[in-house]
Amino acid sequence: MTLSADDVSWSAGGAEILKGVSLTVQRGEFLGIIGPNGSGKTSLMSLLAAIRRPKSGAVLLDGAPIGSLGRRAIAQRLALVEQQAETGERITARQAVELGRTPYLGALSPSSPDDDRIVEAALQNVDMAHLAGRLWHTLSGGERQRLHIARAFAQEPEILLLDEPTNHLDIGHQISLLDLVHRQALTVVAALHDLNHAAMFCDRIAVMQAGRLVALGRPQDVLTEDRIREVFGVDVEIEQDGEGICHIRFLTRRSPARIKAVRLEDLSAMGA
Numbered sequence: 001m002t003l004s005a006d007d008v009s010w011s012a013g014g015a016e017i018l019k020g021v022s023l024t025v026q027r028g029e030f031l032g033i034i035g036p037n038g039s040g041k042t043s044l045m046s047l048l049a050a051i052r053r054p055k056s057g058a059v060l061l062d063g064a065p066i067g068s069l070g071r072r073a074i075a076q077r078l079a080l081v082e083q084q085a086e087t088g089e090r091i092t093a094r095q096a097v098e099l100g101r102t103p104y105l106g107a108l109s110p111s112s113p114d115d116d117r118i119v120e121a122a123l124q125n126v127d128m129a130h131l132a133g134r135l136w137h138t139l140s141g142g143e144r145q146r147l148h149i150a151r152a153f154a155q156e157p158e159i160l161l162l163d164e165p166t167n168h169l170d171i172g173h174q175i176s177l178l179d180l181v182h183r184q185a186l187t188v189v190a191a192l193h194d195l196n197h198a199a200m201f202c203d204r205i206a207v208m209q210a211g212r213l214v215a216l217g218r219p220q221d222v223l224t225e226d227r228i229r230e231v232f233g234v235d236v237e238i239e240q241d242g243e244g245i246c247h248i249r250f251l252t253r254r255s256p257a258r259i260k261a262v263r264l265e266d267l268s269a270m271g272a
């Protein structure tokens with residue numbers, strides 16, 4: 001199954017938010033979307049998930065315009081975990097995950113033992129089985145986030161769209177969640193803020209800047225010191241380890257390399 005954006009643009013509030021974005025998500029890959037706040041990551045994800053329609057261009061699922069497919073058909077193939085998904089309903093953790101089975105249930109076919117097994121496995125996958133009976137409003141932000149992921153797993157999609165999936169998670173759960181998602185036989189598109197996580201887990205990375213796709217490729221090709229400075233406005237040093245994985249070190253004012261650079265500048269300003 002392939003998902004692609006073909007020259008998509010999208011406007012809101014009188015402004016063009018996405019400008020001519022084209023990309024194809026390869027089957028089975030983990031594609032990261034990175035970019036500064038407001039660069040269009042969430043907007044692109046919502047177009048890919050058919051929550052919004054492009055103003056021009058098209059999103060294609062297996063070559064067919066995604067807008068021509070019914071919601072149920074889309075939900076059986078593609079699951080989206082939104083950035084600020086909340087519910088005001090008085091439901092338990094388990095019931096929140098059971099919602100993932102909705103696209104498979106009919107009025108005359110309530111949930112089966114198979115559905116129960118899938119929900120149980122999804123809860124266990126995100127380390128939440130022990131809290132299955134807890135009411136949603138009593139759960140922490142990180143616990144809720146893990147349940148959103150479990151709900152998406154329970155949906156048994158082929159494509160998983162994750163908008164900042166590590167929000168609210170402590171570092172242990174961030175790594176284990178990305179690792180878990182990475183190990184699934186799924187096509188994954190994830191908007192990520194942590195560039196080191198993107199380097200570690202993504203097969204390819206798409207870089208958004210001011211509504212445009214400015215780079216797309218393997219982490220080691222896309223994550224360069226120049227590009228990170230240009231897109232995010234921060235100085236970094238990048239090292240590649242023996243496996244070709246980039247490790248990005250941010251040069252803050254307190255780091256020796258930055259202090260050295262500032263001192264050299266000071267010296268040249270003094271005419272030294």
Ligand SMILES: Nc1ncnc2c1ncn2[C@@H]1O[C@H](COP(=O)(O)OP(=O)(O)OP(=O)(O)O)[C@@H](O)[C@H]1O
Pocket residue numbers: 012013017035036037038039040041042043044
């Ligand atoms: N419905 C809307 N009406 C007006 N402007 C919008 C709307 N939705 C998004 N925008 C604007 O579009 C731009 C891109 O927003 P988007 O949420 O896609 O960015 P993002 O890259 O996901 O940002 P972040 O990293 O902060 O989550 C922002 O400037 C945002 O204010």
